[in-house]
Amino acid sequence: xxxxxxxxxxxxxxxxRVTISCTGSNSNIGAGYDVHWYQQPPGTAPKLLIYRNNNxxxxxxxxxxxxxxxxxxxxxxxxxxxxxxxDYYCQSYDSSLSGSVFGGGTKLTVL
Amino acid sequence: xxxxxxxxxxxxxxxxxLRLSCAASxxxxxxxxxxxxxxxxxxxxxxxxxxSGSGGTSYYADSVKGRFTISRDNSRxxxxxxxxxxxxxxxxxYHCAKPLDTTARFTFDSWGQGTLVTxxx
Numbered sequence: 001x002x003x004x005x006x007x008x009x010x011x012x013x014x015x016x017r018v019t020i021s022c023t024g025s026n027s028n029i030g031a032g033y034d035v036h037w038y039q040q041p042p043g044t045a046p047k048l049l050i051y052r053n054n055n056x057x058x059x060x061x062x063x064x065x066x067x068x069x070x071x072x073x074x075x076x077x078x079x080x081x082x083x084x085x086x087d088y089y090c091q092s093y094d095s096s097l098s099g100s101v102f103g104g105g106t107k108l109t110v111l
Numbered sequence: 112x113x114x115x116x117x118x119x120x121x122x123x124x125x126x127x128x129l130r131l132s133c134a135a136s137x138x139x140x141x142x143x144x145x146x147x148x149x150x151x152x153x154x155x156x157x158x159x160x161x162x163s164g165s166g167g168t169s170y171y172a173d174s175v176k177g178r179f180t181i182s183r184d185n186s187r188x189x190x191x192x193x194x195x196x197x198x199x200x201x202x203x204x205y206h207c208a209k210p211l212d213t214t215a216r217f218t219f220d221s222w223g224q225g226t227l228v229t230x231x232x
Binding site: 002038040047048087093102104105 | 161172220
């Protein structure tokens with residue numbers, strides 16, 4: 001059972017918009033700690049997609065957008081493309097565990 | 112270009128020990144805290160441990176505390192993970208990961224491809 005809760009799967013057709021939620025608690029997201037998102041296509045290492053809630057590293061398209069509110073965060077992907085098919089993970093810091101925590105991951109399927 | 116190359120993964124029996132290494136290049140190694148993150152087959156990411164740039168401070172997930180020890184050799188730009196009392200639940204690909212900047216311990220912008228540890232009799 002992950003400290004951060006994500007839906008196991010989401011799907012959408014090319015061109016559509018999807019969102020992935022990440023629900024935490026008052027010891028992590030709700031305590032004000034930043035949320036980061038990673039993309040992991042099959043058989044590859046994770047890639048940083050969004051950092052500090054809503055910032056994109058160089059090279060990440062602006063189709064990817066992160067937000068945070070209260071004890072939750074969300075990743076939105078617009079203009080869905082086949083290459084977006086991957087597992088997505090949220091991450092934050094948890095003060096009660098004194099360490100980093102990841103969500104369980106969400107598999108995005110592009111129909 | 113940042114490169115992180117893990118090695119040392121193997122098949123080991125329950126209760127056994129293993130030492131993983133991560134050779135780093137392309138950045139000022141001793142300026143960054145470096146971490147180990149693992150991924151069990153078909154499962155999600157799990158943070159394991161982090162060590163400060165100087166090596167003076169380390170952090171562990173509860174699941175490995177007391178069994179794993181993280182260390183680094185800044186003269187050789189190498190990170191280590193000594194794993195003792197291994198259990199089946201430790202079976203995973205172990206990645207080393209570098210943070211985005213020197214202030215962000217847990218924001219990983221560079222990852223190695225990982226090394227597989229299998230704990231089985």
